Every structure is written in structure tokens, then in C-alpha cells.
Amino acid sequence: MEKKEVFVVKKSTILFSVLILLLTFSMGAYAATKYNFTFDGKKQSLDVQLINNKAYVPLDDITELFGGKVTYDSKSKTYAVTSKATESTIQSELSKTIKDVTVTIDKVVQDSDSLKIYVTYVNNSDDKISNGSDLSKIVANGKQYSYNSKFNFERWYKKENVPHADTYIEPGVTAEDVIFYAPVDADSINILIHANWTDYRFNNVKITK
Known part of the structure; x- marks a missing residue:
């Protein structure tokens, strides 16, 4: 009986350790890290999340680098992105x-x-x-x-x-x-x-x- 109890304790400990390890790797994979970007000669440091070998950056930050803006309509749950080029085109029209x-x-x-x-x-x-x-x-x-x-x-x-x-x-x-x-x-x-x-x-x- 004593050996069985020891085995159960060890098994629980191993399972708990594996869960902590997986959680650590998961958080590490999706944690944001600062990277330097250059857009048309303009340098900016942005938070980047690397997920499945793809870089994800905040929509607001990347849009501002292009001289645009982001607006959100809560009723339709729609994000509208307007670039500087788009605004110039609209104005010319x-x-x-x-x-x-x-x-x-x-x-x-x-x-x-x-x-x-x-x-x-x-x-x-x-x-x-x-x-x-x-x-x-x-x-x-x-x-x-x-x-x-x-x-x-x-x-x-x-x-x-x-x-x-x-x-x-x-x-x-x-x-x-x-x-x-x-x-x-x-x-x-x-x-x-x-x-x-x-x-x-x-x-x-x-x-x-």
C-alpha cells in the first residue's frame, strides 16, 4: 500500500510538472517581443507575436506607420482602415x-x-x-x-x-x-x-x- 501511494504522488507530480512546462512553452510562443521595423525609411519599434512562424503586430501601430488610421464600429463589429493613399484618392475624387x-x-x-x-x-x-x-x-x-x-x-x-x-x-x-x-x-x-x-x-x- 505504501509503494502504491508513493507511486500515485509521483505520477501526480509528473503530470503537474508537464502541465506547467506546456503552459510555459505556450506563453513563450505567443509572448510579444520588441522588433525594429523600417517603413519607407521610417524606423519604429513594435511589439511582435510570433505564431506558427508568422509575425503579428498591433493593427493601430502598423496602420499609423503608413500614415493611416483605424476606426471601430461597435454596432457592426467592423474595423475600418484608411491609409494615407486612400485619403488622398478620396480627396482627389x-x-x-x-x-x-x-x-x-x-x-x-x-x-x-x-x-x-x-x-x-x-x-x-x-x-x-x-x-x-x-x-x-x-x-x-x-x-x-x-x-x-x-x-x-x-x-x-x-x-x-x-x-x-x-x-x-x-x-x-x-x-x-x-x-x-x-x-x-x-x-x-x-x-x-x-x-x-x-x-x-x-x-x-x-x-x-
Whole structure:
């Protein structure tokens, strides 16, 4: 009986030792270690986890090295990664130049009162131009909406510090404007600005709410 009890104790001890050893190896395999990275000449020390011979680094840290950013939507459980290159591409799509006249959609904001399109006109031509705000149109969910003079005038009149470009913009002038539309049930819209008798089209412009 005494030998059997000794054997049981030794067996338990061995099993316990093996578990500790396995746990130690497991933790060691997944423990983060500092490694040096170089991205386009920019050096940075990051925590790296080596798992099955693959290097895993924090998403936020690696995205920042590329000049981007990470956002998280808790409702949809979605991480959105925007790189610096992506932001530049998006910005270029919201600015168009035709015959030395540049039209830029700075932002589109919507609240319970209205949808507001912030526009900047730059006239680098030799002649005065007509801004296209009063000839603008938007498309949301397959439905077209035209400019409404009364709707816009009421909001220019009631709101302070709302930019309103003149009908004609002189050479060398940069002018800002805000175009008002009734709220739409959409996350993005297509915009047509008919500046200087030329169509400037901007598709899938995101609405900020």
C-alpha cells in the first residue's frame, strides 16, 4: 500500500510538472517581443507575436506607420482602415478642374433640418465665371432632387456665417458656398454642379450625420 501511494504522488507530480512546462512553452510562443521595423525609411519599434512562424503586430501601430488610421464600429463589429493613399484618392475624387476652374466638395453634412453641401470654387481662368450652386442636383437612392431657391434662401437668411458665393466669380478668386437640400435617407449621394456652364460630377460622396 505504501509503494502504491508513493507511486500515485509521483505520477501526480509528473503530470503537474508537464502541465506547467506546456503552459510555459505556450506563453513563450505567443509572448510579444520588441522588433525594429523600417517603413519607407521610417524606423519604429513594435511589439511582435510570433505564431506558427508568422509575425503579428498591433493593427493601430502598423496602420499609423503608413500614415493611416483605424476606426471601430461597435454596432457592426467592423474595423475600418484608411491609409494615407486612400485619403488622398478620396480627396482627389472630390475636386475637379476643367478649363482652369476648380470645384471642390469640401464636405456633406446632414441634420434634421437639411442636407448641406459645402463647395469651394477656384477661378484660375482669365474671365469671370458663373458658380453652379443654383443649377446643382443630387441623386440619392435612385431619386433626383433639384435645387430649390426658396429652401436655400430661407437658410441663408436665418443662419449666420453661412458662406454664399456670388453668382459671378472674378478671375483669381476663391469662393465658398453652401447648398441646402431637404434631408435624404441615404449614406451617400451623387452631386452635379453646373459651374461655368460645365458639368462637375461627384459620385458616392459620403454624408456626415
